[in-house]
Amino acid sequence: MEQNNQLLTVSPSPHLHSPVGTASIMGDVLIALTPALIWACYVFGMRALYLTLISVASCVLFELLYEKLLRKPVTVGDLSAAVTGVLIAFNLPVTVPIWLPVAGGFFAIVIAKQLFGGIGKNIVNPALAARVFLFSWPVDMTTFTTPVRDRFHSLFIKQDLDALATATPLSYLKEGKLPSEVQGGYQTIDLFIGNVPGVIGEVSALLLLIGFAYLCVRRVTTWHIPVAYIGTVALLTLVFAKGASVSFMLNELFAGGLFLGALFMANDYATSPVTPNGRVIYGIGCGLITVFLRYFGASAEGVSYAILIMNLLVYYIDRFTKPVRFGGKKHEKQ
Amino acid sequence: MDEYKNTRRSQIRRMPAPERVMIPLSQHIGAPCTPCVAPGDTVTRGQVIGRTEGLGCPVHSSVSGVVREIAERHDARGRAVQTVCIDNDGHNTLCPDLAPYEGLLCEADPDRMIELIREAGIVGMGGAGFPAYAKISSARGKAELLIVNCAECEPFITANHRLLLENPASVINGAKILLKALGVTRGVLAVEDNKLDAANKLEQLLDGDQLLRVRVLKTKYPQGDERQLIYVLTGKQLPVGKLPADAGCVIFNAETCASVYQAFAHGMPVVERTVTVDGDCIANPKNVLVPIGTPIRDLIEFCGGYRAQPKKLLNGGPMMGQALHDPDSPVTKTTSAVLAFSEKFSPAPKEDYRCIRCGKCVQACPMHLMPIYLSQYLRAGNLEACLQYGANSCIECGCCTYICPGRVPIVQHIRVAKGKLREQKMAAEAAARRSEKEGKNGAK
Ligand code: SF4
Ligand code: SF4
Numbered sequence: 001m002e003q004n005n006q007l008l009t010v011s012p013s014p015h016l017h018s019p020v021g022t023a024s025i026m027g028d029v030l031i032a033l034t035p036a037l038i039w040a041c042y043v044f045g046m047r048a049l050y051l052t053l054i055s056v057a058s059c060v061l062f063e064l065l066y067e068k069l070l071r072k073p074v075t076v077g078d079l080s081a082a083v084t085g086v087l088i089a090f091n092l093p094v095t096v097p098i099w100l101p102v103a104g105g106f107f108a109i110v111i112a113k114q115l116f117g118g119i120g121k122n123i124v125n126p127a128l129a130a131r132v133f134l135f136s137w138p139v140d141m142t143t144f145t146t147p148v149r150d151r152f153h154s155l156f157i158k159q160d161l162d163a164l165a166t167a168t169p170l171s172y173l174k175e176g177k178l179p180s181e182v183q184g185g186y187q188t189i190d191l192f193i194g195n196v197p198g199v200i201g202e203v204s205a206l207l208l209l210i211g212f213a214y215l216c217v218r219r220v221t222t223w224h225i226p227v228a229y230i231g232t233v234a235l236l237t238l239v240f241a242k243g244a245s246v247s248f249m250l251n252e253l254f255a256g257g258l259f260l261g262a263l264f265m266a267n268d269y270a271t272s273p274v275t276p277n278g279r280v281i282y283g284i285g286c287g288l289i290t291v292f293l294r295y296f297g298a299s300a301e302g303v304s305y306a307i308l309i310m311n312l313l314v315y316y317i318d319r320f321t322k323p324v325r326f327g328g329k330k331h332e333k334q
Numbered sequence: 335m336d337e338y339k340n341t342r343r344s345q346i347r348r349m350p351a352p353e354r355v356m357i358p359l360s361q362h363i364g365a366p367c368t369p370c371v372a373p374g375d376t377v378t379r380g381q382v383i384g385r386t387e388g389l390g391c392p393v394h395s396s397v398s399g400v401v402r403e404i405a406e407r408h409d410a411r412g413r414a415v416q417t418v419c420i421d422n423d424g425h426n427t428l429c430p431d432l433a434p435y436e437g438l439l440c441e442a443d444p445d446r447m448i449e450l451i452r453e454a455g456i457v458g459m460g461g462a463g464f465p466a467y468a469k470i471s472s473a474r475g476k477a478e479l480l481i482v483n484c485a486e487c488e489p490f491i492t493a494n495h496r497l498l499l500e501n502p503a504s505v506i507n508g509a510k511i512l513l514k515a516l517g518v519t520r521g522v523l524a525v526e527d528n529k530l531d532a533a534n535k536l537e538q539l540l541d542g543d544q545l546l547r548v549r550v551l552k553t554k555y556p557q558g559d560e561r562q563l564i565y566v567l568t569g570k571q572l573p574v575g576k577l578p579a580d581a582g583c584v585i586f587n588a589e590t591c592a593s594v595y596q597a598f599a600h601g602m603p604v605v606e607r608t609v610t611v612d613g614d615c616i617a618n619p620k621n622v623l624v625p626i627g628t629p630i631r632d633l634i635e636f637c638g639g640y641r642a643q644p645k646k647l648l649n650g651g652p653m654m655g656q657a658l659h660d661p662d663s664p665v666t667k668t669t670s671a672v673l674a675f676s677e678k679f680s681p682a683p684k685e686d687y688r689c690i691r692c693g694k695c696v697q698a699c700p701m702h703l704m705p706i707y708l709s710q711y712l713r714a715g716n717l718e719a720c721l722q723y724g725a726n727s728c729i730e731c732g733c734c735t736y737i738c739p740g741r742v743p744i745v746q747h748i749r750v751a752k753g754k755l756r757e758q759k760m761a762a763e764a765a766a767r768r769s770e771k772e773g774k775n776g777a778k
Contacts, residue, residue, distance in 0.1 A: 007643065007645065008644070008645070008646060008647055008657070008658065008659050008661070009645050009646050009657065009682055010412075010657040010658070010659045011646075011657055011682060011683050012657075012683075012743065012745065012746045012749070013652075013653060013654050013655060013656065013657075013730075013732055013745065014652060014653045014654070014732030014735050014736050014745065015646060015648055015652040015653075015655065015657065015673075015675065015680045016335075016489060016652040016653065016679075016680065016736060017680075017681065017735075017736060017741070018335070018736055018737050018738075018739075020737075020739050021739045021740075021741065022688070022690050022739045022740055024739075025690075025692070025739050073686045075688070078688075080690070118688070119688055119690055120688055120689045120690045120691045120740065222697075269690050269691045269692045269693070270690060270691045271691075272691075273693070274691060274692075274693030274695075274696045274704065274706055275693065275696055275704070276697070279693075318704075318707070322704060322723070323696070323702040323703075323704070324702060325574065325701055325702045325703055325724040325727050326561060326565075326571055326572075326574075326700065326701040326702045326727065327561065327571040327572045327573045327574045327576070327727070328573075328574055328702075328724070328727075
């Protein structure tokens, strides 16, 4: 066959590449979040799905618009904006007005992500930044619904009479009461499975865990941050339990946004350390601050602020945990 | 990482010498040879055609015929080097000076052996091309362990694997000759566990030998890197900036050992080598025993030509090999593979790369560096930080770039950083020398 020299590409090694790219990783994250989303539709009604779709659409659109307006390469294909969209929706109560996720998407994508330089360059987790921003509308953000009993009516949950402001299990815990001790209360198993009031994505620790296990199997993420984070919270709430220690601890773990935060927000790539040791330190830090805020803070929840605070320290943790290079320091004397 | 050892069952085929060979006078690390033949001279197979006084060893003709010209040509690494072009007369007349080593190995004088290894033009055939005689002389007295590198960890390449299966005795005997020349009494043949058949063959042949043992290693790129090999075999991490001999080790590639054996048993210098020809564009991938100096174009023709138009042609493995721009560049002593890839297999690098801070590169780096920060600091122009983060320890294995989902050309960034650091250091040294001189002049 004729050999044409002109057509040969000369590029530096390596010449092989792993098939795993940013888009396939983000796709895996979306898959991992799906069980929790399906569950949310089951307990809160189809509105959970609508809100999620609106949130995803607005994140993707804002990213597209921003990049088009500034004539930057379009990156919506990497699916990271879609992941941010799902995570924003997961942090909303199902009763919020439709414009709220849109506002959240704008804040997350334009302010928290793109103004810092886009994917990988943002300092704080965009979805968490959006959540904190949306607390400017505290009433909307803290009106929780009890899980729907009559699932067939759940499509229009906003009109449902059940949709009243409800205290979350976490607020009982703050007062030192176990949710199961309160009238009509929730058992620990309800908390684990997710049969409790809360924001769309946080209620079912079990399904979030299944999603996370999938990510571990696909080697998208490592165990370090979640184990360090949840482990720290478990240890502290066991030692400083308000009441029966083990069940108090378990309730602290499964109530609120700890699992969503630890499994899917704290170990967001861009805003967590790159070294394994750094990830453990970061997870422990998140755990310490979370418990501190839950005990002494103004609100019942502490996960978002804990992660945001640790986000700011990531660069220093990375530098502090720089691995000893092969044949470095301790081997020099041999 | 997929291994792609497609040619593992393909027997080594000897390729007839082409009509013309082009033999570069620099196929090793060190000083290039000066030609000792002139255009029009008749040469024979195995005859010395270039020599050097410095570090380096002679280059021999791989065919018999007439020297047509001596000119500058691109070698497979893209460097312009003096190259001797020889028209093959097809007779394969052997050089009359070639003679096997006479005498008993146990009585051999190490200095003579080293001289013989130099004369045979033996260099590190795994790809480095460091002259074997120089390695032996510098390791003598320091090294206690000979490591024969049969890891062959790069994807696609199976040349050593086939050599170990088809002619294990040559590797073992070559290793024994090296033991004697080095004055070392212990050697291991390090084989990855994807070549258990070869390991078994070696075991059988060694049959409880006191000097040499087979060690089976986990298949894991870059297992064949010197530092990784020493670490898995001895548990020692070679300190930054030290050579294997400092850890009491000396490492030779399997094919280098076989060449040593050829030199002693038959008096044959390095005039041919085994090359794996593979890739999705090659019609009949196989392992070939190729005369040194064969144009890669002819070698590919021997393997049935192209199945599809290649986008990339590689000299060496896909992780560390060089992309060729000229298919007429010749096979040299360090060409372990020729691979032809289509776009599908080896996509062009992305201009628009983005780090997503996944940390996969940090976990993948066998030298325990932080490739992400090396790349970032280089792009920020902070060479000081590159140095601090160990840019100079990078072995350019490519693991970080292979794994990077953001398609950041990390290794290339590190190479640039290393180059700049080298320049900086040289400039600083030059300045120091100047000021020293001025200081002396001032004192007068
Ligand atoms: S090429 Fe990358 S992985 Fe390999 S040693 Fe260098 S920095 Fe580490
Ligand atoms: S592997 Fe690539 S994307 Fe991931 S941290 Fe390293 S450079 Fe960034």
